Amino acid sequence: MTATDATVHPYPGGDTSLSRFALEAASLGYDRLLSTAGPACRMGGVEITPAVIIREQTLKGATRIIRKACESEVRPVIMVNARDVAFNRAVLSFPGLDVLRHLHKSQKPSFDHVSARMASERGVAIDIDIRPLLVTSGHHRQKVLKTYRDILGLHRKYGFMLTVSSNAWSWLEMRSTPDMAVICSLFGMTREETAAALSSPERLLTHESPVRVIS
Numbered sequence: 405m406t407a408t409d410a411t412v413h414p415y416p417g418g419d420t421s422l423s424r425f426a427l428e429a430a431s432l433g434y435d436r437l438l439s440t441a442g443p444a445c446r447m448g449g450v451e452i453t454p455a456v457i458i459r460e461q462t463l464k465g466a467t468r469i470i471r472k473a474c475e476s477e478v479r480p481v482i483m484v485n486a487r488d489v490a491f492n493r494a495v496l497s498f499p500g501l502d503v504l505r506h507l508h509k510s511q512k513p514s515f516d517h518v519s520a521r522m523a524s525e526r527g528v529a530i531d532i533d534i535r536p537l538l539v540t541s542g543h544h545r546q547k548v549l550k551t552y553r554d555i556l557g558l559h560r561k562y563g564f565m566l567t568v569s570s571n572a573w574s575w576l577e578m579r580s581t582p583d584m585a586v587i588c589s590l591f592g593m594t595r596e597e598t599a600a601a602l603s604s605p606e607r608l609l610t611h612e613s614p615v616r617v618i619s
Contacts, residue, residue, distance in 0.1 A: 407581050408436040408605040410503065410531055410567035411455065411483070417441055418573035425575055426450040433581035438481050438569070438605060453609065454480040457505070461487070463494050474500040481608060483531070489514045496522040502608050503567055505531035508551040520558040529565035529604055530555055534579065534587050535572070552591040565608070566601035 409429060414422040417440055426447035429437050438455040445452050456473050460466040466484055473482050483503040486492050492514050495501060504523065507515050507530065515530070523530060532555070536548045559566055568588065572578045579587065585598040593601075 405599055405603045406435040406606055407433055407599075407602040408438060408453075408567070409434050409570050409572070409578065409602075410438050410529075410605055411457070411505070411533070411569035411571045412437050412439055412578070413571075413573045414439055414441045420573075420575045422452065423447055425572075425578075426452060428575040428578050432578055436605060444478050453605070454478060456480045456482055458482070458484045460484075463491055466491075466495055467498050470495075470498060470500045481605070486510055486514055488512070489516060489519065492519050493522065496526060496528055501526075501528050503529045503531050505533060505569075507555060508533070508536055508548045510551075513551075513554070515555060515558070517558065517562075520562040520564060523564035524562040527565070527608070529567045529608060530559070531567045531569055532588065532593075532601065533569050533571045534584065535570065535577070537587055537590065538577075549591045556592055556597075565604040566597075567604055567608075568598060568601045 412425050414420055414425050422439060422442040425437060429450045430448045434450060436451040436453060438453050440455055440457055442452060444454055458466050458469045470482055473480055481502045482500055483505050484495050484501055485506045486504055496519060532552060568584055570578045585595045588598045
């Protein structure tokens, strides 16, 4: 089973070169990085897969960029930052989306049973970003943990894919695969579930449909 850090931000977005990220990733147990800068390539035994993050405020703007990214010569992994529940349901129905991220930033719950079923049926992954668990505290951290617990419960019922990302802007912010399992255990993920989430980008890249589990 392979392991992928589902979002890193090399220079010029972050302060670390892509090659340094790859070197660190190899030492931390990763086989692949989804990178917001740099070409598709292999560095230091680690596969680098381009990713694009769409931060548009409107559905029209987001879908326009998704469509354009799908037409790229080398299709990146396409990620969209979540907004309210109506936006999330609409973008989940649009062809080409791979990952919905940053659900923890929504002011109100924005990912429900309808969204979960859509993600499962359309093969869209939901990202678990560990960064806010490391840089926030108090009420804000508890809110993130609750959001992730809710996502995990829906994942167990509907079987949509999860990804796990460091969302690192520097190599110093990356965490090893065992550390990821420990961090994810804070909101109830098992080691097996974390390992599956770390490997799910391989299914995104091969367009393999997730296994739907309903309990």
